[in-house]
Amino acid sequence: MSEFNKYFRPGFLEVFCGPMKSGKTLELMHRVERLKYMSGISIAYFKPSTDKRSKGFHSRFQNIENNCYVVDNSSEITDLIKDEKIVVMDEAQFFDDGICSVTNKLLDEKKNVIIAGLDLDFKGDPFGPMPNILALANEITKLSGICDYKGCNNPAYFTQRLINGEPASRESPLVLVGDKDYYETRCRKHHQVLE
Numbered sequence: 030m031s032e033f034n035k036y037f038r039p040g041f042l043e044v045f046c047g048p049m050k051s052g053k054t055l056e057l058m059h060r061v062e063r064l065k066y067m068s069g070i071s072i073a074y075f076k077p078s079t080d081k082r083s084k085g086f087h088s089r090f091q092n093i094e095n096n097c098y099v100v101d102n103s104s105e106i107t108d109l110i111k112d113e114k115i116v117v118m119d120e121a122q123f124f125d126d127g128i129c130s131v132t133n134k135l136l137d138e139k140k141n142v143i144i145a146g147l148d149l150d151f152k153g154d155p156f157g158p159m160p161n162i163l164a165l166a167n168e169i170t171k172l173s174g175i176c177d178y179k180g181c182n183n184p185a186y187f188t189q190r191l192i193n194g195e196p197a198s199r200e201s202p203l204v205l206v207g208d209k210d211y212y213e214t215r216c217r218k219h220h221q222v223l224e
């Protein structure tokens with residue numbers, strides 16, 4: 030395998046997943062950074078527009094990549110890609126289910142697809158299309174955070190949603206109007222969902 034192929038992998042799907050504050054976007058950008066310097070290899074960046082509605086889920090990705098396409102529907106992605114050989118997506122949990130067939134098509138076209146997203150929602154359930162994206166992946170990096178619960182510091186794989194300082198209930202909507210919600214990273218022992 031040449032040095033070139035070590036970084037650029039046509040038809041290969043790489044996924045970075047984990048809870049909030051586990052450094053997914055950072056890992057994604059670190060991966061992209063090495064690819065950026067290759068001549069003749071351009072990169073297309075995508076993010077679902079849903080992300081704009083939920084401030085708690087805001088990532089640094091868009092600030093880093095000014096040329097990121099924000100799409101309402103996954104079906105827009107293939108039309109926006111020109112001759113880019115690398116396709117990068119962040120906050121993939123908010124894409125619609127069509128993202129899997131789009132990803133398959135990109136892989137058929139020998140694109141190197143690199144995706145980051147939350148694998149579990151605040152309830153601890155698989156998040157949106159992420160289970161299917163992970164099933165398609167050739168390589169998965171599952172990241173953990175550090176539990177935010179006071180005095181714990183254990184590895185954390187869950188995203189804790191708090192509304193007005195209290196654990197959110199299972200029925201609480203994805204997007205809140207009025208109430209203040211925020212997120213912490215928690216271990217299994219300290220992850221709480223009100224039934």
Ligand SMILES: [Zn+2]
Nearest residue numbers: 176181216219
């Ligand atoms: Zn903990």
